Amino acid sequence: MPTHVNTLRPHDDAPNTEAAFVRLADTPSGPERDALRQELIRAWLPMSERLASRFKNRGETFEDLCQVAALGLVKAVDRYDPQRGSAFVSFAVPTITGEVKRHFRDHMWTLHVPxxxxxxxxxxxxxxxxxxxxxxxxxxxxxxxxxxxxxxxxxxxxxxxxxxxxxxxxxxAQPSGGDHGVALAEVIGAPDHALDVVIDREAVRPRLRKLPERERRILYMRFFRDMTQSSIAKDLGISQMHVSRLISNLCDRLRREIIQDAV
Structure with a gap:
């Protein structure tokens, strides 16, 4: 099949295709029109690739950028009307760059940004x-x-x-300037659940200091050293039942004192 598209130079990305676009507009749907359309697209592909190169190093591969730009070129070829008098390049450039920008906006942003x-x-x-x-x-x-x-x-x-x-x-990932082998997740802050009991700790602190040494020691072993009642009983030489009653009575007494002071 003879070539319908004449170019100025083999490597010129702005070929002379005015006559070909006029023929495309006058050719009815069919194999001849499809062939002419494909030749026009091939003739302008170098320009679309040049436009795609403007968006390199933005997180997308150049091959994918070229595909998106080629899609914009196809849209430009299909929508261009030579009867309006403007050159195809002035119509194609904003169409192609708009398609690439739309690709970045819709597919490349990690967070949704208006x-x-x-x-x-x-x-x-x-x-x-x-x-x-x-x-x-x-x-x-x-x-x-x-x-x-x-x-x-x-x-x-x-x-x-x-x-x-x-x-x-x-x-x-490793944070910038961080120690080798330390992941970002390891240095990100998290809710401190101990903050929920700060008021309770401060309220009970002076009352713990007023307790006899033996009772204070029992509470320390149970709630600060996380010892079992049986371990505490063995350490003090008393029964586990006795330890259980002491802890229960001490907690009830401290709770009543704190409530009374709050009222």
């Missing part, structure tokens, strides 16, 4: 990069970034917070 905040993030990142080339010896302030990005300070702060939402670290 589209408005994503835009603020991109503008903040661009402003930071430009300011770092003109300011030496320090990092740009939020006010400087806001003026450069055309945002308010509040919007700039929102965009800066979103800079860390694009990807997350595994809990098995």
């Amino acid at each position: 589209r408005r905040v994503q835009d603020q993030r991109n503008r903040v990142r661009t402003a930071q990069r430009e300011l770092l080339q003109t300011i030496s010896g320090r990092t740009p302030t939020e006010g400087e970034i806001a003026r450069r990005a055309g945002l308010t300070v509040a919007e700039t702060k929102s965009g800066m917070e979103a800079l860390g939402c694009y990807s997350t670290l595994s809990l098995d």
Whole structure:
């Protein structure tokens, strides 16, 4: 089958396809139209790959980026109307880049971030990069970034917070500057259940000090050393039943004293 698409140069990613698009628009559905459509897509693939290369090093493989860009190219070829007078490249570039950006927005963000905040993030990142080339010896302030990005300070702060939402670290990863072999999960704080009993501990502390040595020792062995009643009985040379009664009576007495003081 003869080639319907004429290019300016074999490696030019903006081929001369005006006539081919006119023929495509005038050709009815069928094998001939499908073949011409495929040739147009192949002719513009180098340009779509060039556009995809702009998004490298953002967490997606270049091969996947090229596939997404190619999908945008297919949409551009199918939607382009040569009768409107604009060149195909001016229609295809925003269509392809929009498809790649949509891919990042819908599939690459680890945390869900509103589209408005994503835009603020991109503008903040661009402003930071430009300011770092003109300011030496320090990092740009939020006010400087806001003026450069055309945002308010509040919007700039929102965009800066979103800079860390694009990807997350595994809990098995090692924290920056941490000891070798220490996972992130091992240094993340957790709820301290001992905080729930701080008030109770402080309320009972002075009353424990007033107890006789023997009674204080029994409570210490039971509740601080976690000894069984039988072990305590053996240590003191008394019966386990006696230890049980002593602990029960001591706890009841301390509880009554604390309640009375609270009233």
